[in-house]
Amino acid sequence: xxxxxxxxxxxxxxxxxxxxxxxxxxxxxxxxxxxxxxxxxxxxxxxxxxxxxxxxxxxxxxxxxxxxxxxxxxxxxxxxxxxxxxxxxxxxxxxxxxxxxxxxxxxxxxxxxxxxxxxxxxxxxxxxxxxxxxxxxxxxxxxxxxxxxxxxxxxxxxxxxxxxxxxxxxxxxxxxxxxxxxxxxxxxxxxxxxxxxxxxxxxxxxxxxxxxxxx
Amino acid sequence: xxxxxxxxxxxxxxxxxxxxxxxxxxxxxxxxxxxxxxxxxxxxxxxxxxxxxxxxxxxxxxxxxxxxxxxxxxxxxxxxxxxxxxxxxxxxxxxxxxxxxxxxxxxxxxxxxxxxxxxxxxxxxxxxxxxxxxxxxxxxxxxxxxxxxxxxxxxxxxxxxxxxxxxxxxxxxxxxxxxxxxxxxxxxxxxxxxxxxxxxxxxxxxxxxxxxxxx
DNA sequence: TGCCAATGTGGCAGTATCTGCCATAATGGC
DNA sequence: GCCATTATGGCAGATACTGCCACATTGGCA
Numbered sequence: 001x002x003x004x005x006x007x008x009x010x011x012x013x014x015x016x017x018x019x020x021x022x023x024x025x026x027x028x029x030x031x032x033x034x035x036x037x038x039x040x041x042x043x044x045x046x047x048x049x050x051x052x053x054x055x056x057x058x059x060x061x062x063x064x065x066x067x068x069x070x071x072x073x074x075x076x077x078x079x080x081x082x083x084x085x086x087x088x089x090x091x092x093x094x095x096x097x098x099x100x101x102x103x104x105x106x107x108x109x110x111x112x113x114x115x116x117x118x119x120x121x122x123x124x125x126x127x128x129x130x131x132x133x134x135x136x137x138x139x140x141x142x143x144x145x146x147x148x149x150x151x152x153x154x155x156x157x158x159x160x161x162x163x164x165x166x167x168x169x170x171x172x173x174x175x176x177x178x179x180x181x182x183x184x185x186x187x188x189x190x191x192x193x194x195x196x197x198x199x200x201x202x203x204x205x206x207x208x209x210x211x212x213x214x215x
Numbered sequence: 216x217x218x219x220x221x222x223x224x225x226x227x228x229x230x231x232x233x234x235x236x237x238x239x240x241x242x243x244x245x246x247x248x249x250x251x252x253x254x255x256x257x258x259x260x261x262x263x264x265x266x267x268x269x270x271x272x273x274x275x276x277x278x279x280x281x282x283x284x285x286x287x288x289x290x291x292x293x294x295x296x297x298x299x300x301x302x303x304x305x306x307x308x309x310x311x312x313x314x315x316x317x318x319x320x321x322x323x324x325x326x327x328x329x330x331x332x333x334x335x336x337x338x339x340x341x342x343x344x345x346x347x348x349x350x351x352x353x354x355x356x357x358x359x360x361x362x363x364x365x366x367x368x369x370x371x372x373x374x375x376x377x378x379x380x381x382x383x384x385x386x387x388x389x390x391x392x393x394x395x396x397x398x399x400x401x402x403x404x405x406x407x408x409x410x411x412x413x414x415x416x417x418x419x420x421x422x423x424x425x426x427x428x429x430x
Numbered sequence: 431t432g433c434c435a436a437t438g439t440g441g442c443a444g445t446a447t448c449t450g451c452c453a454t455a456a457t458g459g460c
Numbered sequence: 461g462c463c464a465t466t467a468t469g470g471c472a473g474a475t476a477c478t479g480c481c482a483c484a485t486t487g488g489c490a
Contacts, residue, residue: 023465023467051446051447052448142364149353175425178401185393187386190386238487282476282478287476
């Protein structure tokens with residue numbers, strides 16, 4: 001059996017019981033332990049010299065089980081960014097089908113990035129930690145972009161349906177998504193860079209600048 | 216010894232002799248044969264079910280030699296896109312260090328895409344063929360984006376030096392590059408999609424639309 | 431012309447990634 | 461407390477990729 005998507009699982013959990021259930025909780029915990037192990041080992045010895053066996057052993061699971069949670073070792077370090085994409089998907093209902101395509105997509109991303117603008121929040125801390133690693137490791141950046149590309153297809157389909165067949169110019173929609181994604185990435189990257197250099201950095205402000213520049 | 220970069224080789228060829236030399240010519244030919252084999256096999260049976268051994272055997276070289284030309288089997292199919300990036304690098308001298316950052320980057324990309332706007336040119340035909348394959352194969356798209364990410368770093372450094380330390384806001388520069396890249400990709404994708412559907416498509420016109428939308 | 435350093439190639443061993451299959455154990459609804 | 465579902469581990473196997481060595485070819489130079 002293939003690993004189920006987060007969507008499928010969420011639906012099942014919702015149908016079967018209000019509480020997540022023991023199995024689901026254990027699964028999320030195992031997933032988190034693998035991610036923790038991956039992040040720690042990557043930070044210590046780099047991605048290249050860390051094997052899947054290492055990560056699995058540190059997390060207390062077999063290598064075979066590792067691959068039931070993540071397709072590659074790089075993905076194991078990137079659930080935060082995956083969460084970001086899921087948050088975007090979650091914000092879809094707030095999109096106005098009558099509004100300007102570019103504006104609506106821009107607003108959707110701006111809304112999603114909000115929880116990360118508080119430097120002290122756990123989400124921001126986690127994002128910072130992972131983003132630091134990505135800046136040093138080209139292979140992680142590749143994996144992240146790869147994830148983004150895949151998610152873009154889903155988002156494109158969803159937004160296309162939302163705006164309807166007439167107003168949904170595929171090229172413009174794709175461009176709007178890519179540009180908003182580039183803005184978010186550039187802002188995050190700059191934010192992390194400043195914090196790494198020991199300087200004060202406000203993600204909300206930086207994101208505002210990037211947004212303005214892209215206009 | 217590691218495989219030398221195109222830049223290194225070009226420099227050496229220029230230093231040693233005016234004509235490319237037999238070795239260099241043979242090398243380029245072998246490279247082209249591997250690419251042809253990869254494109255043919257990928258088109259026939261898909262990327263997943265094509266092995267490096269298959270490609271190497273079809274091209275008449277050993278698998279070991281294959282990896283001296285390309286790091287992965289996906290890369291073997293993407294030299295056209297690599298050429299595009301090199302063409303951008305070649306256009307760097309035309310960038311005005313005093314001009315507006317966004318405008319100059321935009322102009323640089325527009326200039327580079329010109330040779331592909333003639334549907335009948337070999338460059339356009341090749342680009343079309345590879346782009347069709349990329350549309351069907353997510354792994355190729357990933358590999359292409361991965362290449363783009365790596366090239367972006369080089370371009371960023373070059374443009375940063377060009378504009379000088381004062382005017383080179385890293386975030387704005389990166390955003391300008393990413394946006395121009397997204398515009399080019401969206402235009403190419405739309406162009407290929409229309410041609411595949413049997414419709415007439417003018418890349419110059421489509422690119423103009425995408426460019427206008429991004430503004 | 432003939433020698434030699436540089437270069438390209440192939441083969442082989444070895445490591446790492448990733449998947450299919452099966453057996454086993456734990457869970458949770460009935 | 462029984463049973464279908466599900467999570468896990470282990471194993472075999474295919475494929476990707478690298479380091480190393482030997483051999484052949486090339487091209488400059490005496």
